[in-house]
Amino acid sequence: MDQRKKILATLLLKNNSYARLFLAWLSLCVGTTLFLIAILVWWNFQELLYGKSAHDSLGSSFITVSKKVTGENMGNPTLTSFKPSEIGELRRATGVESIGALTANRFPAVIKLNTSLGFATDIFLESVPDQFMDTLPEEWGWGADSREVPIILSNDFLNLYNYGFALSQGLPQLSQTTIQAIAFDLVLGTPENQQVYSAHIVGFTDRISSVLVPQSFMDYANTVFGSHANPNPSRLILKLKDPSNPTFIKLLKDKNYTTNTESLRWNKLRSVVEVIVGATGILALLIMGISTLVFTLFIELTIAQSKQSLELLSLIGYAPSYLRQFMFRRFFPIMLTAILTAVLLVLLAQFLIAFWAKSHQLVLPFIPSWHIWLVIAVGTILLFIQIKRAIKKAIG
Amino acid sequence: MQLTIQKVVPHPLRAAITANSSDIWMQQHRFSKGQRIAVIAPSGKGKTTFFHLLNGIRTDYDGTITWGDRDLRWMDSDELSKLRAMYIGTVFQDLRLLSQLTVWENLELKRGITNTITPEKMQQMLHQLGIAEKKDSPCRTLSYGEQQRVAIIRALLQPFDWLLLDEPFSHLDHLNIEKAVMLILEMAQKHQAGILITSLEDNDYFQYHQKLYL
DSSP states (O other), X not given: OOHHHHHHHHHHHTTXXXXXXXXHHHHHHHHHHHHHHHHHHHHHHHHHXXXXXXXXXXOOSEEEEEEOOOTTTTTOHHHHSOOHHHHHHHHXXXXXXXXXXXXXXXXXXXXXXXXXXXXXXXXXXXXXOGGGOSOOOTTOOOOTTOOEEEEEEEHHHHHHIIIIXXXXXXXXXXXXXXXXXXXXXXXXXXXXXXXXXXXXXXXXXXXXXXXEOOHHHHXXXXXXXXXSOOOOOSEEEEEESOXXXXXXXXXXXXXXXXXXHHHHHXXXXXXXXXXXXXXXXXXXXXXXXXXXXXXXXXXXXXXXXXXXXXXXXXXXXXXXXXXXXXXXXXXXXXXXXXXXXXXXXXXXXXHHHHHHXXXXXXXXXXXXXXXXXXXXXHHHHHHHHHHHHHHHHHHO | OOEEEEEEEEGGGTTTOOTTSOSSTTOEEEEXXXXXXXEEOXXXXXXXXXXXXXXXXXXXXXXXXXXXXXXXXXXXXXXXXXXXXXXXXXXXXXXXXXXXXXXXXXXXXXXXHHOOSOHHHHHHHHXXXXXXXXXXXXXXXXXXXXXXXXXXXXXXXXXXXEEEEESTTTTOOHHHHHHHHHHHHHHHHHHTOEEEEEESSOOOSSOOSEEEEO
């Protein structure tokens, strides 16, 4: 720094006490950190609920709907299935984004354990379009010539077996990995028209309580082994904006449709959490605003204390633009270090959050996404502009 | 750079000024670079106001003041600073030194804007006016006469077309006035600059082209 700049610094910044400088820095750093962490929490929440690894155990925007079986309609499948007009009505309902039918098998199906134990049971199969699935393992899919059929099993069924059936019957409990290693024979059709496929479980679902096979396989099997014409679906899967929406719940009630009420309750809770996260965001925005104000006031106070000197400097030929630049160069590093510290703290926070989530079988990225970086970049630019404006306002 | 003043009347003095009561107010003048002008008036006639108008410090006046071809009223703050840094050197009556800084720091702040005068020359000027030994003393500890000499040197540490001196020798003895006049003349000749000086009484510090009475 040349001698003149040293003298200017002595003249214009000498009133800065280190305590005040540190407090201004701390205020900006804490404000920025809280603001970024609030965004980080919101983003992580979105990742958990709507991201690629979204987990239905945290509440889903997908629900399955069927007609309530009553004394009047029991025994008559046509009364418990959905007519096209009823499907159309649901499609048009508020908040329904898409709708899909669960296709059931229309042929006898038996699953046999491919061992000497001789275990065999009749089963039912269902399929849904892939867009409604919460998990799509690599092995999922079926081609016309394939003898291999992948199956996705509901977690509910595995739990029923492990905590109900196995314990009561003295059978071994089975982990997901163990079940996936077991090969089954899938016998389809009547003895006159029968084929055996090799089946294995490739994944588990929280979304649909069923035994799922690929849609292409179900369409093929129903055509080849099916005994009667294509009936109306008895279960529908709906993607909703907000499953806890009272209007939608009323529609279900009015129509006497049933769904998973636990899922609706989860979604209600999720809505509450979303509101809380939103409120935290507003609070963080407020804190960020206050800390920016404190930092701006610090700048204005520093300049106000040097007002007389600045006027004298202007009288002897110092351009206000030069003085503004001089002051900005003094305050900019303070701003930058506060933001960088906040960013480092946020990176650390994300790492810890992701680590914690992993221990709860939830997948979160260890590095924040470009959304967060964009907010940091925009925030820095806005702060940069605010400081420039404050200096311009103070110096003129 | 030419200085033109046309029918200038400061607002606070409007009531006191009549058509022919002053050589400056309500008159038209064109001062060319290199001229030496004395403005003489007793206290309270507006000498300092006139100086502040020429410096662009005040804008509460009617009429027009033009430096070169630029109307002072329309200059923005950066243009005014350039005018003060490159074209007019000023000694204010109240000196306007940065009292918390040393003599050297005050001068260095001014010298560093244009770097047209070397530190050695600055040191020599301090010697010429007899305040070299005070160069590391804070200005506030100097006598008013010493501060006046610091202000004179500061006005000379830049290129200039005009030197505006507002009662620059009011606290100097004859010997020091003589030394200051010599230094000012030397620098004014070097830059072929004009001098505009105000004083309470008639004087012959410089060979004036014009003496005007406020």
